[in-house]
Amino acid sequence: LDLPGHGRSAHKSLDAPPMVQAEHAYYLSEALDELQEQGFPMLDGKVTLIGHSLGAGISSLYASSFPEHVDQLVLLDGAGF
Numbered sequence: 001l002d003l004p005g006h007g008r009s010a011h012k013s014l015d016a017p018p019m020v021q022a023e024h025a026y027y028l029s030e031a032l033d034e035l036q037e038q039g040f041p042m043l044d045g046k047v048t049l050i051g052h053s054l055g056a057g058i059s060s061l062y063a064s065s066f067p068e069h070v071d072q073l074v075l076l077d078g079a080g081f
Helices: 018-023 028-039 054-065
Strands: 047-052 070-076
Touching: 028 054, 047 054, 054 070
Parallel strands: 047 070
Antiparallel strands: none
């Protein structure tokens, strides 16, 4: 699963004035929504969730927000999370 602005997904535009750019910032809550909407509806049962770097932070937030969906949590290089 590519989160917005990562991997092969489209990036948000930065061709705007600084005040408007703030509206286009990436937020962890958006990543949680993306994961909930596109990542897991097709799965039946709990998953092993693996996250690296920023993904470790997102994975830990997801696991704490939706523990009923997560069987195991693996975090790699998630400094600060």
